[in-house]
Amino acid sequence: MLELRLVQGSLLKKVLEAIKDLVNDANFDCSATGFSLQAMDSSHVALVALLLRNEGFEHYRCDRNISMGMNLGNMNKMLKCAGNDDIITLKADDGSDTVTFMFESPNQDKIADFEMKLMDIDSEHLGIPEAEYHAIVRMPSAEFARICKDLSSIGDTVVISVTKEGVKFSTKGDIGTANIVCRQNTTVDKPEEATVIEMKEPVSLTFALRYMNSFAKATPLSHTVTISLSSELPVVVEYKIEDMGYVRFYLAPKIEEDEEEDTKPKV
Amino acid sequence: MLELRLVQGSLLKKVLEAIKDLVNDANFDCSATGFSLQAMDSSHVALVALLLRNEGFEHYRCDRNISMGMNLGNMNKMLKCAGNDDIITLKADDGSDTVTFMFESPNQDKIADFEMKLMDIDSEHLGIPEAEYHAIVRMPSAEFARICKDLSSIGDTVVISVTKEGVKFSTKGDIGTANIVCRQNTTVDKPEEATVIEMKEPVSLTFALRYMNSFAKATPLSHTVTISLSSELPVVVEYKIEDMGYVRFYLAPKIEEDEEEDTKPKV
DNA sequence: TTTGGCGAAA
């Protein structure tokens, strides 16, 4: 028996908006401690990890560990039927091949239940080792989203370079080049508007903008995004979900070609 | 000679937005008592009835009964040229084959007149008998619209079931099932937010969501919608137009198939 | 083209 009651149902709606473009089908893993998901994107390049800890739910009952395979598109369709202020309860009976989403309007006048078939998905659950990162950038998520969107109108990849002074996002394309530098800035009114850089050593890595823009779909989940970089490690783009957990995206850097190579015709 | 001056011109704009998708061409009937329309939708499944009583007009002159055939798409195009605060005057000379829409901006700075050709439309004007309904549901129109929209992302038809406690909207589709229950609730701050059920006997009827969603286009006309249901009778979905009349939509219920039938392949 | 999110104005 599984019963998870989430008062701020909009969180789950936003989570699905954030990951449904990247992942088609995935197993949601439910244990006594929380509700989580780990899945490769459909082209097996990026990895998504979601955690919603039990403390974040008003009511959390999960009698035994269970893995529920869902089509995220269909799940999203159903969650779209929940109001932004609705309380969402997720239910599954032991051994059942369905899951039920229950939506309660704030004033309890409207109660909806949506039942969805579960699917069998074989997923390789990867252990993600904790790593030391050369540089960790924390910045406003909206600013990061804007930068990725802007740069993708110029080029396909972004070079993220971190120095003590700030973080630079660069791209190059047919029509020209672009560099956007965000300086470290902690003297701002609101802490979520700060740009903070923790750097052990300078790092400069290249990523596909297409994926960065997908990750930025999670912007509504948090005012702040944290980007953790190390050479030779996948970047981690993390959006914290207040009091509950996070959505993290992992993406391997592109092996940076020689600048010269870039302009040569591909052989 | 016909001359109808409507101070709140936005009403006429909203009326056309509400019915233009359903009906292509229709006769507007004008008599001493009011301005009305009755027409089947283009696939002859639903019926639209509009009434704007003479009291609602600032000036109402209609010397003799007249029926004016109009293409609602073209009429809507013209009405879109009126500002939301404009005063709209509708004029037709006796024997003329045109109608003139005059738009006056609130400050009288701009006065526009649009002349449109009338058309000959043979319409069967149905007498709609007053009927006793098993159940009448009054609820916020926005909520009804939201429910129809949500359900149509799951299935094609909606089963509306009324009991004393509330009204239930259900659907079933490939990805799952959905039930939305709205409880009777009269203890709300504003009367237009109430959900009120007058029920003589329980009723459960099935309708095509496609039409319900068309009807819901009339939502801007009224905060409230009234749904009148009887087995064997078309449902009436009514949006009252304050101080003037109404737009009513009629739709025959689907003959509900056996649950078993639904899952069998169609022969 | 239509719909939802966002920002501005009452």
Place this chain on the structure above:
DNA sequence: TTTCGCCAAA
């Protein structure tokens, strides 16, 4: 604070 109108994404 709520509502309207604008802008952007599906």
